[in-house]
Amino acid sequence: MAAHAxxxxxxxxxxxxxxxxxxxxxxxxxxxxxxxxxxxxxxxxMIEGNSIGDVGNIVLRDRKVLSEDGIFNVAITVNKKEKKxxxxxxxxxxxxxxxxxxxxxxxxxxxxxxxxxxxxLAQDTFDWGELKSAVRDDISKFLFEQTKRRPAxxxxxxxxx
Numbered sequence: 001m002a003a004h005a006x007x008x009x010x011x012x013x014x015x016x017x018x019x020x021x022x023x024x025x026x027x028x029x030x031x032x033x034x035x036x037x038x039x040x041x042x043x044x045x046m047i048e049g050n051s052i053g054d055v056g057n058i059v060l061r062d063r064k065v066l067s068e069d070g071i072f073n074v075a076i077t078v079n080k081k082e083k084k085x086x087x088x089x090x091x092x093x094x095x096x097x098x099x100x101x102x103x104x105x106x107x108x109x110x111x112x113x114x115x116x117x118x119x120x121l122a123q124d125t126f127d128w129g130e131l132k133s134a135v136r137d138d139i140s141k142f143l144f145e146q147t148k149r150r151p152a153x154x155x156x157x158x159x160x161x
Contacts, residue, residue, distance in 0.1 A: 062152065069149045070095030074113050074139065075156040083121040086160045089113035096143075096151040105146050112142050117157070131157055 005018045019034055021027060024042035027034045071094050077087035089110040097105065116138040120131050135155040144150055 065150065065152050066095065069151045070097075071154065072096055072109070072139065072143060072151040073154045073156065074110065074135065075158065076113060076117055076135075077158040077160055078117060078121065079160050080126060081161070083126075085114060085117055085121075087158075089117070093151070096149065097147060105143075108146075109139055109142060112138055113155070128157065 001020045005020055008018050009015060017033065019027060019036075021036075022039075024039040026037050026039055028037045072091065073093070074089050074091040076085060076089040078084065079086050091106050091110050091113070093099065093106070099106065113135055116135050117131065120134050132155045135157070136153045139155070140150065140153055143153075
């Protein structure tokens with residue numbers, strides 16, 4: 001708004017005819033010009049696609065994480081009955097690290113996921129949520145130690161019967 005006010009002066013408007021108002025300020029046009037006449041309660045309005053309203057704190061937090069630290073996606077296939085890995089972990093990233101310079105970190109990360117899943121499968125109980133949580137916790141610690149970043153981690157564990 002200050003830049004617009006400066007531009008208005010540059011093109012010949014008088015400073016007394018330039019107003020920079022705050023959110024909720026009420027300006028009324030009279031014959032002599034604009035007059036500030038109080039204010040109203042006003043807050044941020046979020047626009048999400050075609051709808052207007054509250055986007056939600058969780059969505060905003062996720063978007064902030066994605067914009068700052070990117071995403072780390074890892075997929076692995078297991079046989080629940082035989083308690084073994086069928087297809088080793090494959091990882092994919094976006095906005096996290098430059099892949100060509102970080103191949104070692106990604107390879108070590110995939111190996112860590114394989115080890116984490118093998119350790120979980122060695123237990124007597126099995127819960128998909130617990131398995132994904134164990135993978136997420138292990139890889140999150142590793143990635144932070146290596147990069148000092150906390151990407152959104154999406155583990156995908158598929159089952160073969």
